[in-house]
Amino acid sequence: MEKIISNLILISFFLVLSISCTSEAKNSKDNNSESSVNSDLHKIEFKTALQFTTAENRNKPFELSENLLIADFNQPEEHFPTIILDAQKRFQTIEGFGGALTDASAETFYKLPVKAQNEILEAYFDKEKGIGYNLCRTTIHSCDFSSESYAYAEVEDDKSLSHFSIQHDQKYRIPFIKAVIQKAGNEFRLFASPWSPPAWMKTNNNMLEGGSLKPEYFQTWADYFVKFFEAYQQNDIDFWGLTIQNEPMASQRWESCIYSAEEERDFVKNFLGPTLEKKQMGDKKIIVWDHNRGIMYQRAKVIFDDPEAAKYVWGTGFHWYTGDHFENVKLVNEAFPDKKTIFTEGCVFPFDKNKVNEWQWGERYGKSIIMDLNNSASAWVDWNVLLDQNGGPNHVANYCFAPIIADTKSGKLTYMSSYYYLGHFSKFIRPGAQRIICSSNNDELLATAFINKDNSIALVVMNQANREFQFKIWLEGKGTLIKMPQHSISTIVINEVKGKK
Numbered sequence: 001m002e003k004i005i006s007n008l009i010l011i012s013f014f015l016v017l018s019i020s021c022t023s024e025a026k027n028s029k030d031n032n033s034e035s036s037v038n039s040d041l042h043k044i045e046f047k048t049a050l051q052f053t054t055a056e057n058r059n060k061p062f063e064l065s066e067n068l069l070i071a072d073f074n075q076p077e078e079h080f081p082t083i084i085l086d087a088q089k090r091f092q093t094i095e096g097f098g099g100a101l102t103d104a105s106a107e108t109f110y111k112l113p114v115k116a117q118n119e120i121l122e123a124y125f126d127k128e129k130g131i132g133y134n135l136c137r138t139t140i141h142s143c144d145f146s147s148e149s150y151a152y153a154e155v156e157d158d159k160s161l162s163h164f165s166i167q168h169d170q171k172y173r174i175p176f177i178k179a180v181i182q183k184a185g186n187e188f189r190l191f192a193s194p195w196s197p198p199a200w201m202k203t204n205n206n207m208l209e210g211g212s213l214k215p216e217y218f219q220t221w222a223d224y225f226v227k228f229f230e231a232y233q234q235n236d237i238d239f240w241g242l243t244i245q246n247e248p249m250a251s252q253r254w255e256s257c258i259y260s261a262e263e264e265r266d267f268v269k270n271f272l273g274p275t276l277e278k279k280q281m282g283d284k285k286i287i288v289w290d291h292n293r294g295i296m297y298q299r300a301k302v303i304f305d306d307p308e309a310a311k312y313v314w315g316t317g318f319h320w321y322t323g324d325h326f327e328n329v330k331l332v333n334e335a336f337p338d339k340k341t342i343f344t345e346g347c348v349f350p351f352d353k354n355k356v357n358e359w360q361w362g363e364r365y366g367k368s369i370i371m372d373l374n375n376s377a378s379a380w381v382d383w384n385v386l387l388d389q390n391g392g393p394n395h396v397a398n399y400c401f402a403p404i405i406a407d408t409k410s411g412k413l414t415y416m417s418s419y420y421y422l423g424h425f426s427k428f429i430r431p432g433a434q435r436i437i438c439s440s441n442n443d444e445l446l447a448t449a450f451i452n453k454d455n456s457i458a459l460v461v462m463n464q465a466n467r468e469f470q471f472k473i474w475l476e477g478k479g480t481l482i483k484m485p486q487h488s489i490s491t492i493v494i495n496e497v498k499g500k501k
Helices: 002-016 103-109 114-125 173-184 215-233 261-278 296-304 326-335 360-374 417-426
Strands: 049-055 063-065 082-093 096-100 135-140 189-194 241-243 285-292 313-319 340-345 377-384 386-388 404-406 413-415 434-440 446-451 457-463 469-475 478-484 488-494
Touching: 049 417, 049 478, 082 377, 082 446, 082 457, 096 417, 103 173, 103 386, 114 173, 114 404, 114 413, 135 173, 135 215, 135 377, 189 215, 189 285, 215 261, 261 285, 261 296, 285 296, 285 340, 296 313, 296 326, 313 326, 326 340, 326 360, 340 360, 360 377, 360 417, 360 434, 360 446, 360 457, 377 417, 417 488, 457 469, 457 478, 469 488, 478 488
Parallel strands: 082 469, 096 135, 096 377, 135 189, 189 241, 241 285, 285 313, 313 340, 340 377, 386 404
Antiparallel strands: 049 063, 049 488, 082 434, 404 413, 434 446, 446 457, 457 488, 469 478
């Protein structure tokens, strides 16, 4: 009976819309350009739609619904849930999606059988068989997600950094990153973040528990960034960008360092920016703040209001650990439209093996990604891509979840719901895509939409309700009806280019 009612609803929808299946546009130009989004904004038509869905209590992630019927849809109803798309109004361009290639991820990776290693690389970095990650983060020496605390220059007062060495990273992290690059291909980009300068550069003489960078070591610390990039380049690893300091307002029991907004401004203006330019590294994207959304506007304002500092900075990074405050992302973009915003870290914690399969984790990710993208974020980068059965390794026992959890004893991989929710964005919204108008008349619909460089449109919609949800899509006088199971996420690909998914 439920199936009959559902079919009657579908039939009545298309009768109301005066069913008229679309035909191919006459004399249409080839819109499959890979270099840029087609500039002929009047040629976007609603021709085809494919729906990929992942739902709680179903064992078919990215389940495909084909042959969605496209019909004339001139006037949306006021009270029937509808998402209205306008591909002629475009906003930020996407840099990419990804996660962090930490010491913990790398060490866990190499404790697994080769078969599991290959599965992880494919799951994350293959655009067809996996979710197509292309933008990742790594650390400059240790963070909490390392098996021990270490720096690349441990000799005290070594201002020339003559003892600088990345030998520690040769065991796990560098081979892991190189394997990722090989799998991901030419689109892959990497940025780096320090959690703390070496202890001898700091006021507390400790890499852990906060402290600040001593003024006499500002130049040495800027040189340290250069040494890091040069050493990794010698290992065939190049960097797209960097953040100045991970969470510069947090004094943690792990690696941490405090900067006021003025200190961060002056460091980039007088030391880091000029040093990178002098070393022909001025093309690297410098990201400030790299902390929570709450006070990100004040941090951005102090730096971007100073043109001598702002000229070196690409954008503002942010995390999600204290409240949502999504509106602050938009405010930074509106006030400084020539600068980018980027989500640089988020995870769920504390680790509990009994909660790995809970669906709420994916919905936490999905909501944040949609809201951040709709408020101007150009990229969204998760925390650890991989952790072990204890949520580590972590040298201060700050154990957390990751989208893939690996049992290093059995070799078993567990995919959390967060992996699939992330994939509904990264797999379908590709680098170079632009956000378009995605307007909803229903508060239960969380959605965002992007037009890719091949002119396909990726609409991502979440249903967090305890019931099935139906809604219509409107685009330039055409429409279709979409059904979503309870607690699910769907990506609807409009005008998919054949041979691509």
